[in-house]
Amino acid sequence: MKHQEAALVCFSGGQDSTTCLFWAKKHFSRVEAVCFTYGQKHSLEIEVARKIAANAHVPFQVLDVSLISQLDSNCSLTHTDIAMDQEKPADSYPNTFVPGRNMVFLTFAAILARCKGIFNLVTGVSEADYSGYPDCRDTFVRSLNVTLNLAMDEQFVIHTPLMNRDKSEVWELSDQLGVFDLVRTQTLTCYNGVIAEGCGHCPACKLRNEGLKKYIERKGK
Secondary structure, three states: OOEEEEEEEEOOOOHHHHHHHHHHHHHEEEEEEEEEEOOOOOOHHHHHHHHHHHHOOOOEEEEEOOOHHHHOOOOOOOOOOOOOOOOOOOOOOOOOOOOOHHHHHHHHHHHHHHHHOOOEEEOOOOOOOOOOOHHHOHHHHHHHHHHHHHHHOOOOEEEOOOOOOOHHHHHHHHHHOOOHHHHHHHOOOOOOOOOOOOOOOOHHHHHHHHHHHHHHHHHHO
């Protein structure tokens, strides 16, 4: 039985957020999606997200938070002249880290949701399979949830259905939700802006494809 409430999904058109979109459709009676343009190199992801949302009959909105890209000059996702780290540095985060991104996304999503009378927020962050980004941790999400409730005197609930799932388990969830093929062929996870299986060599593609291989092998046993 669906929860008789609405949810707003932070939606980028990638593997994780697309899985979360359909997870939300299963668990909530009404679902909307918000996508963010933040100065990322590949604006194609916004069009991918728009198309997936339209085909899923989910209302879709884009918010411009591109100020983020002006604040950090060392991020390879927002500056085309910076070579992308292929591996996580031993003493730091990879330069694909966009400082404060999830905090900004969830904060703006909460403001938008409140205006719509929505108090469930869904995001695809995970601390089981990630690049060490601090804003993907469960402790961060819980802390921000409290802060948003205090800031707006509301009772938001931030849902993180992927928090403890590695990438193979995210593939498994998409299969259980009946959208495995859609996620495999229509989403954009690649840092180099290539739809579906991607470029194959950026960190996002490696994580995605290794998880897919692991899930297919496990499913075949």
